[in-house]
Amino acid sequence: MKHFNTPLLELKNIRRFFQEAILDDVSLTIYQGEILGIIGRSGAGKTTLIRCINGLDRIDSGKIFFDGKNITQLNDSDRQLIQRRIAMIFQHFNLLSSLRVIDNVALPLKFVGYPKKKRRQLSLEMLDLVGLSDKASYYPAQLSGGQKQRVGIARALASNPVILLSDEATSALDSETTQSILELLVGINQKTGLAIVLITHEMEVIRSIATRILVLEHGRIVEEGMVKDVFARPQSTTARSLLQLMIPALPTKISEKLNPYHGQEAIIELRISGAEARKPFLNNLQGETGVVARIIQGGIDIIQGESLGHFFLAISAIDKKKLEKAREWLANHSDKSEVLGYVQF
Amino acid sequence: MSNFELLCAIVPSAIIDTLWMTCASSFFAFLFGFPLGLLLYATSSGNLFQNNWINRPISAIVDSLRAIPFIILAATIMPITRIIIGKAIGNEAMIFVLSISAIPFYARIAELSFREVDRNLIDTVRAMGATRFQAIREVAIPETLSSLISGFTVTVITILAATAMAGFIGANGLGKLAISYGYQRYNLVVMTILIIILIILNNVIQWFGDRITKRIIFRCQGLQSSIKNLSKDRSNIFFEKN
Ligand SMILES: Nc1ncnc2c1ncn2[C@@H]1O[C@H](COP(=O)(O)OP(=O)(O)O)[C@@H](O)[C@H]1O
Ligand SMILES: [Mg+2]
Numbered sequence: 001m002k003h004f005n006t007p008l009l010e011l012k013n014i015r016r017f018f019q020e021a022i023l024d025d026v027s028l029t030i031y032q033g034e035i036l037g038i039i040g041r042s043g044a045g046k047t048t049l050i051r052c053i054n055g056l057d058r059i060d061s062g063k064i065f066f067d068g069k070n071i072t073q074l075n076d077s078d079r080q081l082i083q084r085r086i087a088m089i090f091q092h093f094n095l096l097s098s099l100r101v102i103d104n105v106a107l108p109l110k111f112v113g114y115p116k117k118k119r120r121q122l123s124l125e126m127l128d129l130v131g132l133s134d135k136a137s138y139y140p141a142q143l144s145g146g147q148k149q150r151v152g153i154a155r156a157l158a159s160n161p162v163i164l165l166s167d168e169a170t171s172a173l174d175s176e177t178t179q180s181i182l183e184l185l186v187g188i189n190q191k192t193g194l195a196i197v198l199i200t201h202e203m204e205v206i207r208s209i210a211t212r213i214l215v216l217e218h219g220r221i222v223e224e225g226m227v228k229d230v231f232a233r234p235q236s237t238t239a240r241s242l243l244q245l246m247i248p249a250l251p252t253k254i255s256e257k258l259n260p261y262h263g264q265e266a267i268i269e270l271r272i273s274g275a276e277a278r279k280p281f282l283n284n285l286q287g288e289t290g291v292v293a294r295i296i297q298g299g300i301d302i303i304q305g306e307s308l309g310h311f312f313l314a315i316s317a318i319d320k321k322k323l324e325k326a327r328e329w330l331a332n333h334s335d336k337s338e339v340l341g342y343v344q345f
Numbered sequence: 346m347s348n349f350e351l352l353c354a355i356v357p358s359a360i361i362d363t364l365w366m367t368c369a370s371s372f373f374a375f376l377f378g379f380p381l382g383l384l385l386y387a388t389s390s391g392n393l394f395q396n397n398w399i400n401r402p403i404s405a406i407v408d409s410l411r412a413i414p415f416i417i418l419a420a421t422i423m424p425i426t427r428i429i430i431g432k433a434i435g436n437e438a439m440i441f442v443l444s445i446s447a448i449p450f451y452a453r454i455a456e457l458s459f460r461e462v463d464r465n466l467i468d469t470v471r472a473m474g475a476t477r478f479q480a481i482r483e484v485a486i487p488e489t490l491s492s493l494i495s496g497f498t499v500t501v502i503t504i505l506a507a508t509a510m511a512g513f514i515g516a517n518g519l520g521k522l523a524i525s526y527g528y529q530r531y532n533l534v535v536m537t538i539l540i541i542i543l544i545i546l547n548n549v550i551q552w553f554g555d556r557i558t559k560r561i562i563f564r565c566q567g568l569q570s571s572i573k574n575l576s577k578d579r580s581n582i583f584f585e586k587n
């Protein structure tokens with residue numbers, strides 16, 4: 001696991017008010033080369049946070065440091081120099097419909113004042129990087145959503161940024177296209193060491209590529225940690241409920257029939273991780289206790305290189321002694337095991 | 346003199362007068378109306394150069410001028426016309442009056458076009474480090490071009506109609522002929538033909554404006570097939586605008 005410890009951008013106790021506090025005492029650091037996921041429900045203040053980071057919104061209190069320098073009080077023209085190091089991609093791509101793809105990509109370079117020849121050459125390189133050099137002279141309306149976002153990425157990269165901010169950049173795309181965009185981002189991150197801040201309301205996106213996660217709730221950071229830790233043991237209600245959508249649940253047909261005391265079969269919820277998740281645990285259970293368990297629901301997910309398993313098992317409850325032995329074995333070989341109840345078939 | 350001979354004698358020069366007044370006034374309407382519209386948009390609240398001290402007075406003047414009917418405006422500003430043009434009647438005096446009337450008209454139309462610019466696009470380029478002027482030059486204007494042009498077509502047609510009306514107050518052209526032969530002498534044939542000519546002029550202008558607008562919209566919506574052919578050849582990539 002790589003460790004990222006060169007801070008690029010630091011927010012200290014940021015506050016932003018409209019009628020009420022939209023961002024309330026937010027502090028965070030973006031490290032060089034990391035992929036930071038910021039998740040929260042809609043209205044949590046994610047977009048406001050990103051607008052404060054890239055200077056579109058003024059903060060009401062707090063400090064912002066870029067590369068160790070306090071940039072909170074900078075005037076417009078000095079700020080522009082920093083904004084050019086922080087690029088952004090958007091949910092609705094925000095391409096200029098009146099410009100061809102290549103001119104869209106060249107736009108930030110124009111603001112920097114590069115000569116035309118250099119702009120075209122760099123833009124073509126960027127389009128090559130995102131795999132769209134054959135579409136250089138198309139207009140955005142001729143492209144699919146995924147292609148438009150690739151153009152958005154090429155445009156963001158053109159000005160050679162150190163941080164890429166992504167505000168729900170995959171939320172308007174289908175899941176297949178989302179994956180290909182995320183792969184592109186990871187590739188760029190690994191190749192260039194560009195720090196990426198992924199703002200999203202979809203856990204799936206964070207799960208795929210982020211290394212670190214921040215959970216935003218009503219303008220406050222309620223949870224922060226490595227993605228694999230937060231996924232294994234979510235603390236905040238927001239993280240838990242957002243994770244719920246991804247976590248396999250007991251089929252309702254079974255959960256409806258669940259009786260807390262009596263039944264032929266016990267239903268056990270089991271969470272395993274690390275080395276245990278890589279062993280054939282059902283075979284081991286049978287070998288060591290003689291109990292046969294049936295998987296009702298669940299599977300193993302690999303998150304940031306870590307195996308996380310979540311299962312619902314059914315074990316015969318007719319022989320109480322054997323069941324007790326099996327429960328003990330499972331408790332010793334998992335992060336968490338719990339009898340949810342019993343069912344009568 | 347038969348009607349035909351009469352028409353041959355008077356119509357060509359009348360068409361030239363009408364076109365001259367329409368073109369010159371349209372030119373001034375654009376020259377002053379466009380920046381005025383841009384100013385109204387940029388200084389309105391929530392936009393790049395938000396400034397009520399500029400926006401409110403200009404807005405009030407523009408609206409007042411627009412509220413006055415053309416004929417009454419012409420009569421009201423006659424003394425000013427006399428000072429600036431040297432006389433209060435004739436084509437040049439009418440061009441002045443028509444321009445004064447058309448400038449605020451086009452300014453409002455241009456402002457409405459600019460208001461349709463997606464704020465997110467402005468924010469996008471601002472976040473790239475574009476100055477406010479760059480945001481206007483590179484985003485607001487190109488993104489509204491088609492609507493600015495269709496608005497200008499409407500303005501030219503409105504001016505054409507106004508030149509006809511200006512025949513009542515001493516302007517030459519088709520309007521004056523229509524009034525003197527149709528209204529005063531009641532020559533139905535001549536009047537009908539003059540009206541048909543006006544309608545044709547009107548349609549030609551509209552057709553021309555639509556063609557330009559459509560070309561821009563088609564291009565942006567990617568309906569122009571030639572682009573696809575061009576893009577097959579990488580060496581053809583030299584489109585970047587300045
Ligand atoms: N310019 C604004 N004026 C007033 N309220 C705003 C403004 N921008 C955002 N808000 C409010 O801030 C809250 C957070 O918005 P936002 O940052 O867009 O959330 P998210 O991106 O997480 O969905 C919302 O309740 C929204 O209504
Ligand atoms: Mg948002």
